[in-house]
Amino acid sequence: MSTEAPDSPKAARGGSFFVALLRQGAPAIATATSELSDEVGDPTPIHALKRISKMAGPIDPSRRDGLLLRATRYVVLIPLAFRLLAVPGQFGVYAFQHGATGLLPVGVFTLLSVAVNLIGFRWMFRSAPYRGRDAGKLLAVDLVFTVLSPLVLALTVPAQGYFDALAVSSVHLLGEAGLLTLALGVPSGLVFGLASFPLRMLANWINTGGFHVGAAFSTSTALLAELFLAAAALVLTGLGTRLALAYGTRNGRLAERAQQHRMLHDTVLQTLEAMALSGTSNAEERLVEIQRLARAQAMEIRHTIETAKSERAEAGARPLGEKLAALAAEMARDGLRAQLVVAELDDDTLSEVRQIAIRDAVREALRNTMKHSGTDRVVVRVEEREGGIAVITRDHGSGFSAADHPAGFGISESITARLAEVGGTSLVESGLAGGGTRVTLWVPF
Known part of the structure; x- marks a missing residue:
């Protein structure tokens, strides 16, 4: 050679x-x-x-x-x-x-x-x-x-x-x-x-x-x-x-x-943080919880590596509403109850690449809610707006101050940059304590 x-x-x-x-x-x-x-x-x-x-x-x-x-x-x-x-x-x-x-x-x-x-x-x-x-x-x-x-x-x-x-x-x-x-x-x-x-x-x-x-x-x-x-x-x-x-x-x-960094942030890093934030004080229960999270994460990464292409091809047959419903079920297994409100949409109006970008950005927004808001309830609303599709996630948790907590990797890359790549925009709004947080995601038709 x-x-x-x-x-x-x-x-x-x-x-x-x-x-x-x-x-x-x-x-x-x-x-x-x-x-x-x-x-x-x-x-x-x-x-x-x-x-x-x-x-x-x-x-x-x-x-x-x-x-x-x-x-x-x-x-x-x-x-x-x-x-x-x-x-x-x-x-x-x-x-x-x-x-x-x-x-x-x-x-x-x-x-x-x-x-x-x-x-x-x-x-x-x-x-x-x-x-x-x-x-x-x-x-x-x-x-x-x-x-x-x-x-x-x-x-x-x-x-x-x-x-x-x-x-x-x-x-x-x-x-x-x-x-x-x-x-x-x-x-x-x-x-x-x-x-x-x-x-x-x-x-x-x-x-x-x-x-x-x-x-x-x-x-x-x-x-x-x-x-x-x-x-x-x-x-x-x-x-x-x-x-x-x-x-x-x-x-x-x-x-x-950048996609690999997002995947690491949205999967491995999120799981490690969930392990670190585990609230149980019983050592045996904590070990069981960590094993469950690690096993679930390993399965998710293996599935992502081995079937990324086939997953996208199969997902292309599902409209955006079904993708978000599956995401809500995924979040429910982790303890976040997401109420999904979807307006009547034409399934063919949004390309598959934009649907996937919206879904992944919503996943990051929901995980942020689960980690930082102090609430286990969130509303996800999907509607047509200004020549595109808008997805709004709204919780009534503790909220945060943008001055005290500038946007980190999750917002700047997993949300903002991901949507920018498909011509979309994002807006994160949060009041003071108790005001909750609203994330508005938009992509054009």
Whole structure:
């Protein structure tokens, strides 16, 4: 088994992401998830070139994300859309300038160009699985059409309209340079751009008997400029994708860590505190109570670890009212009597993720009541309010002063942060001694 660090020379043999983008084109973006360091997505301000160098850093070419690989093919829609709009527009300019002179061959070329691009669009948007071999065949047909078009126009268009007719095919030619650069990489686009120079001189000679080097050079220069723009777009898209993936991965890890902290707070810590607050003075009864709490907690943690996904899938079939009823039964086993008042709600109005966030936040609020309020009764009311669902827990216990008891982890993370993640809000209100506490939780539809 290899023990080499990811940054060692051997681990980086696959080359850099930047080089892979230039050599392979958009398909190289499929490797963007490999060898991502935490520094890439670190929001700490650093020099721009340093961050770019990290984004363009080492990759493992053998690790290719299938979803990214399928998504990268859509980048070729850009040159296809360009040709689909620009070729008919340039044909209109030709028709306005020359009338019927050479209109038929130029019109046929325009129709064929539009057909080729529409076929490309149709093939890209079809629901069938993506096949690279079929894509290669379509690209080859497109390339042959692009190469032969100026030669056919040179043979069929009168000399007085030839160069303007060539301008129509040049638009298609520019799109081809971008298409090859994005789909296959800069080397393919560069070879095509350089090959266009003798191709245009040959077309000029066929139509006019002269090579017209200046006109051919002008077309090749425009092609190279298009190649540069396509390469720049490719690099920016690839590096931006890698940065977004790194940042998303980092935020996902932070969210997972916060969820784990909440689970520890809402389960293990709550149980330990309940053990410490056990009111019985009999040692034997206290031991039995501690064993009961520990056994129940162990079962809950095991259930959470082993069946988290299946639990959520099953819970998705239950409406919010049933989730809260099950929660009230859970609290009753621990000695808190929760009266549940639920308005008539449409079961489909609230997404499952928001229902779970509400349920878990209510659980924390009820546990706070059980620990701090000095009462064993609480009312939980569910109602529609301001384009969402509001859940209000109300007890008539001892209450607390916000100035003397600032919000701890339970309120800030298990309640406030949990609801904020799903677009909701929370409000904790408590009077002086005897005034009780009211917690209002709200999430949008």
